[in-house]
Amino acid sequence: MGTNIYTVHTNSWSAAPDGDAILIKEGFSIPAFLFGPLWALWHGMWRTAIVLLILSVAVSGAALVAGLADGAELVLSLGLQAAMGLWANDWRRYVLARRDVLERGAISARRLRDAERRYIMGVV
DSSP, X not given: OOOEEEXXXXXXXXOSTTOSOEEEESSOOHXXXXXXXXXXXXXXXXHHHHHHHHHHHXXXXXXXXXXXXXXXXXXXXXXXXXXXXXXXXXXXXXXXXXXXXXXXXXXXXXXXXXXXXXXXXXXX
């Protein structure tokens, strides 16, 4: 298992020494790939969840209207799920930036827990 890169985001208005840090992993998000709209809801991204749900329904509906075989519909759905997994963490960063949460830098670590520990040790 290699090293992962995490971006560090903190509230600009926080009084905490670590700024109530949020760490987001770079790269593919397996939970977003598997659960899509539910993943977005878990992170409080309501608009994103609605858009993902509408896209999922639209892809299934378009495949049904076009009369595609089940295999073709599966490929389209998996393609949409793969796109969700690829871009999910970028969407999360975008939503945080709109909420006045600043990106402070990046940390490399094997796991999220290690990245959090490294960030806290550097801040406190």
